[in-house]
Amino acid sequence: MQNTQVNTVSGSSLFARAMGRKRPGHKQRGYSLTELSIVILVIALLAALVALILPGVLASVRANKINDAFNSAIPAIQTAYQNRTSYTGLTTAQVAQNRWMGSSITEVTNGTPTGNLVTQWGQLTFAPASGGTQAQGTLTAIPSLECIKIISAMSGDQYQNVSVGGTAVKTATTPVDLTAAGTQCNASNANTIVFTFGRA
Numbered sequence: 001m002q003n004t005q006v007n008t009v010s011g012s013s014l015f016a017r018a019m020g021r022k023r024p025g026h027k028q029r030g031y032s033l034t035e036l037s038i039v040i041l042v043i044a045l046l047a048a049l050v051a052l053i054l055p056g057v058l059a060s061v062r063a064n065k066i067n068d069a070f071n072s073a074i075p076a077i078q079t080a081y082q083n084r085t086s087y088t089g090l091t092t093a094q095v096a097q098n099r100w101m102g103s104s105i106t107e108v109t110n111g112t113p114t115g116n117l118v119t120q121w122g123q124l125t126f127a128p129a130s131g132g133t134q135a136q137g138t139l140t141a142i143p144s145l146e147c148i149k150i151i152s153a154m155s156g157d158q159y160q161n162v163s164v165g166g167t168a169v170k171t172a173t174t175p176v177d178l179t180a181a182g183t184q185c186n187a188s189n190a191n192t193i194v195f196t197f198g199r200a
Helices: 008-018 033-080 092-097 144-155 178-186
Strands: 106-109 112-118 123-129 134-142 161-164 167-170 191-197
Touching: 033 134, 033 144, 033 191, 092 112, 092 123, 134 144, 144 161, 144 167, 144 178, 144 191, 161 178, 167 178
Parallel strands: none
Antiparallel strands: 106 112, 112 123, 123 134, 134 191, 161 167, 161 191
């Protein structure tokens, strides 16, 4: 008959290791300096990547919010004025009271519009332009990244004229001049965008 012997010392030491307990007289191995350096380097690279990408992503989200509001508001204004001879009488308060800009930009107190249109940076106003043949919108205090993204979306036919800081970047017969738009938007971090649109 074969004699089977169990090594209780090594068996108990394996059990202690499996349970995460320190065996008497055994030194637990920590992280080496090289391993810690690699972990810190990876974390630093990820932080740098987030710092590079995040501002552009957030700017796109904020600009898209404005552009989406315009895409619904401009047709609503045009429809409201389609049986009138001009945009004479168009005001910011009228746009706000009729909620043509949507809830994200229309300032509301106790469930009632105050008559103001507010972006997260500044005011948005509407008024007649060109003797009432056009309507004009003015956005203020727009940061440069958001300015570029908002202007890029104004290439559509519904926008007739667009300017940044007083410099025209689009006229009725031409698309947005992206070079001029980039130059003007980057000239300030609190830009004023003025745009006009015609009748439906």
